[in-house]
Amino acid sequence: MKIKIILLIVTCVISATGWAQKGTDVYVDKDGIMRWGKTREEVRAFGVNYTAPFAFAYRTAQQQGIDLKKAIDDDVYHFARLGFDLYRVHVWDCEISDSVGNLLNNEHLELFDYMLKKMKDxxxxxxxxxxxxxxxxxxxxxxxxxxxxxxxxxxxxxxxxGAIRAQENYLYQFLNHVNPHTGLAYKNDPDIIAFEVSNEPHHGEPAPKVTAFIKRMVTAMKKTGSKKPVFYNISHSIHLADAYFDAGIQGGTFQWYPTGLGSNHELGGNLLPNVDNYIIPFAANPGFKKIAKLVYEFDAADVGRSYIYPAMARSFRTAGMQIATQFAYDPTYMADVNTEYGTHYMNLVYTPQKALSLKIAGEVFRHVPLYKSYGRYPANATFGDFSVSYEQDLAQMVTPTKFYYTNNTRTTPPAVDKLEEIAGWGNSPVVQYNGTGAYFLDRVAPGVWRLEVLPDAVWIDDPFSKASPSKKMAVVHARAWPVNIQLPDLKDGYTVQGMNAGNAFSAVAAGTSFTVTPGTYLLTRKGATTGDLNVRLHHNIGLREFAAPGTSVKQSYVLHKPMASATEGGALAVEATVVTATVPDAVELSVYGKHWKPEVIRMEAGSGYTYRATIAASFLQAGTLRYYITVRTAGKAVTYPGAIPRGATDWDFYGTPYTVPVLPAKSPVYLFTASDESKLSRNWTPGTSLMPLAEPGRVELVVPIKKLFEVDPENRQGKEVHDYSMRYHFTGQVTGRQSDMTNATRIVFRGRTGDATPLPVQIALILRDGSAYGATVSVDVRTGDYSLALADLKPVSVVTLPRPYPSFLPYYFIPSSVSKFSLEQAETLQISIGPGITGAGLESSHTLVVESVRLE
Structure with missing residues (x-):
């Protein structure tokens, strides 16, 4: 009897754990949640896509003579440093298969296998x-x-x-392939927890054919004996959702590009509204509830700031996602030019703040409960142990043992004496450091810490602009900087010992400070015992490990963009980024006033490579302000713009100055002119053109709109929204005009319509917190000024621009609350065609011609 009871219990356990007891470490339970077979705990994993063994990344390494295995070693070390615990890639089957689906054991596959082994380690x-x-x-x-x-x-x-049979053959061989570096077939490797059949299939056939196709793919994979969950992309052609659920899959895959793709410039403005919610239209479908969910690709494309990734991770967890992988991590050997996927930019060395943001996002996946909601932005900017701030460009994780931050912060950890890990950029109450690379502090033992400092990274061009292998986007500099570490576990006068290869640095901290260059160091309190130096930290990190390129600053760079305009009678702050191989002796601002000879103002060094000076109000008279920036190093002078090898005050100096138009007080403040069209966020429409006007320098933007609403082939049952909107972030246009902006009382649209009758156009100002205020003007067929009193603006809807992908995501952002209107908080212009249009006009074509929008 006892034996029968035991057998019954065993049978029940096998039934309950499903996949877990059939040779795999992961199973999907009846509620659509992936669980670890041994513990039944929910799977939570986070990481990146990375393509070094394949395609353009592989060819670039070959062209540069890069040892790809060494490059993979270094990047995988950085993955560990960032806490990534999962990797995903769409394998370039075109490079490792033949036309009938036979697997080719070539260098691409061998490098892939090698990389998997290194990640497993x-x-x-x-x-x-x-x-x-x-x-x-x-x-x-x-x-x-x-x-x-x-x-x-x-x-x-x-x-x-024929193609379908080739895929069946290929999938069968791929899962059966034995990795020579592990001795395991993919189907049996416990660290491969799931397969996704294919990348973004985009089906257009009837549902029965789609189901039949997917079943054949799943069958080919299961025929290998694999019991691992099989996923399929269900975020494309979502009208076929039932066809996916009927095909025998155990999970569905999603992606998210909340700021669109390919803007060709860095996006400005607060984009937290774009990532506030990941709403799945078919979430209530019974079939959907039974499958697991993961995100195979995501990124805030063309966003260079560091505040956004943890908010994306939070929204994913609320939507039920258990795994997410960013697309795509740039191999370090090509990250300085960002050629692989120019709309994305991610690398610990070259994008340190963004990489730390991604590290924090991984912690969000590990800490935020599945399906937990924190409400709407801006109320959800703080959630659990995490916070994000657009205004400070800051993401943080603060717990008793971990303190991660992406920018300067004044937050004090709740228990500094209990900290085990610190990862940061800039200054905090615990670490003060003015370099521009990331740093990491890990507690090894009582009174013993490992410090890792990466080289300074400086973007010398917009990394999201048109890329080329010949065009550097960023440089790194192994410059020495003071660092002040204030940890109770170290105290004053701790010893510092270099640890990585070639690093023989040895010193005693002056109080709590010393000067550091890139590398790894052991910091030891007086009287503490270092212990075993072969100990491994989390993610199998060795104390002596370090990976970073050497200094790439081969010339001087002065990065400065003069203000678009300024108001007379007010002082003007000038800021420049100055990167030189050695620290400059002086940086000077040479300003032309009433006299032929410029007045020289010394620029003061700020954080990192920033230099600042203020031009007195006496120079800002109506007209044109002219100035140069001169860098003096080792007795030599170079003047900008133009990198002229002379000082601006030398008798034989030549060059063209920076110029700023200085306007009389109370002059209009232009928020947008048609010449700024390249940085306008909108859906492109056929026939769009930039037309010159008779007056030199003036142009108008012609925007023809065929229909205000068209059925989205990827979301055929989507809600009809009759709207066409455009957005422009104007902060850079108005920085020198704050007094005039504050005193403005009206907003003026200048343009016309190509319609036969007047066209309602909504003009709105979006505030820093995502609130928006606007009103509608009736634009005639003749070019003219159409004015709105700012006092008459009312709360209006914010369109999520650039439009996100998948396209089923919300069109409008709904905030937790709308703040009071303040012109000082306004930073983005929204122009909409749709509000105020009724009847047949909603189905008609329209043409809007925009010349400018201004405040006065």
Missing amino acids: RGMKFMITPIAYWQNGWPAPDQKTPGFSFKYGKGDCLTNE
């Missing part, structure tokens, strides 16, 4: 997508490759019988 797990459907060219032209995807293309791969 760091404790990382994997979700692999065997089929990409991508060719291998981007961003360069495609090459001829042997695979089935190259032969058939994505469309035919989904419908052509």
Whole structure:
């Protein structure tokens, strides 16, 4: 009897744990939650996509003579440093298969296997997508490759019988492939926790055919004996949701590009409204509730700031996502030019603040409960142990043992004496450091800490502008900086010992400070015992490990953009980023006033490579302000703009100065002119043109709109929204005009319509917290000024621009509350066609011609 009871219990356990007892470490329970087979705990994992073994990244390494295995070692070390515990990639099947789906054991596959082994050594797990459907060219032209995807293309791969058979063959061989570096077939590797069939299939066939196709793919994978969950992309063609759920998959994959893709410039303004909520239209579908959910790709594309990723992670957790991987981490050997995916930019060395933000986002996945909601922005800017601030460009995680921050912060950890890990950039109550690289502090033992400092990173161009291997976006500098570490566990006079290869630095801190260069160091309190120096930290990090490129500053850089305009009678602050191989002896501002000879003002060094000076009000008279910036180093002078090898006051100096138009007080403040069109966030429409006007320097933007609403083929049941909106972040245009802006009473739209009758146009100002105030003007067929009193503006809806992808995500942002209107808080202009239009006008075409928008 006892034996029968035991057998019954065992049978129940096997039934309850599903996948777990059938040879895999992960299973999906009846509620659609992935769980670890041994503990039944919820799977929570976070990481990146990374493409070094394939395509353009591989070719770039070959062209540069890079040892790819060494490069992979270094980047995987940085993954560990950032706390990533999962890796995903769509494998370039076109490079490792032939036209009938046979797996090719070539260098691409061997490098991939090597990389997986190195990630396993760091404790990382994997979700692999065997089929990409991508060719291998981007961003360069495609090459001829042997695979089935190259032969058939994505469309035919989904419908052509020969292509389908090739995919079945390939999937079967891929899962059976034995990694020579681990001795494990992919189907048996416990660290590969799931497979996604293919990358973004975009089905257009009837539902039964879609279901049949997916079933064939799933069957080919299960035929290998694999019991791992199989996922399929369900965020495209969402009208086919039931077809996906009926196909035998255990999970669905999603992506999120909340700021669109390919703006070709860094986006400004508060973009937290764009990531406030990840709403899935079919979330109530019974089939959806039974499958697991993960995010195979996400990024805030073209966003250079560090505040946004933890907010995205929070929204993912609220939506039920258990795994998320950013797309895509730039291999360090090519991150200085950002050529692989120019709209994305992620690397610990070259984008340190963004990388730390991603580290914090990973902690959000590990700490925020699944489906937990924190309400709407701005009320949800603080959630649990986390906070995000657009105004400070700051993301933070603060717990008794961990303190992570992406920018200067005044936050004091609740228990400094209990801290175990610190990761940061800039200054905090615990660490003061003016370098521009990331740093990490890890407690090794009582009174013993490991410090790692990465080299300074400086963006010398907009990294989201048009990329080229010949165009550097960023440089790194191994410059020495003072660091002040205030930890009760170290106290005054701790010893400092260099640890990484070639680092023989040894010193005693002066109080709590010393001068540091990039590397790893052991900090030891007086009387403390260092212990075993071969000890491994979290993610298998060794005390002596370090990976970073050397200094790449081969010339001087002065990065400065003069203000668009200024108001007479007010002082003007001038700021520049000055990067030189050695610290400059002096940086000077040479300003031309009433006399032919300029007045020289010494610029003072700020944090990092920033220099500042103030031009007195006496120089700001109506007209044109002219000035130069001169950098003096080792007796030599170089003057900008133009890098002229002379001082601005030398008799033989030549050059063209920086200029700022100085306008009389109470002059209009232009928020937007048509010449700024390239930085206007909007959906492009056919026929858009920038037309010159007869008056030199003036242009108008012609925007034809075929329909205010068109059915989205990716979301055919989506709600009808009759609206076409454009957004422009104008902070850079008005910085020198604050007094005139504050005193403005009206907002004026100048333009016309191409319609036969007047066109209602909503003009709105978006505040820093995402609140928006606007009103509608009736724009006639003749060019004219159309004015609104600022006092008459009312709260209006904010359109999430650039439009996010997937396109089923909300069109409008709904804040937790609307703040009081303040012109000082306004930073973004929104122009909308749709509000105020009724009847047949909603279905008609429209044309809006914009010349400018100004305050007066």
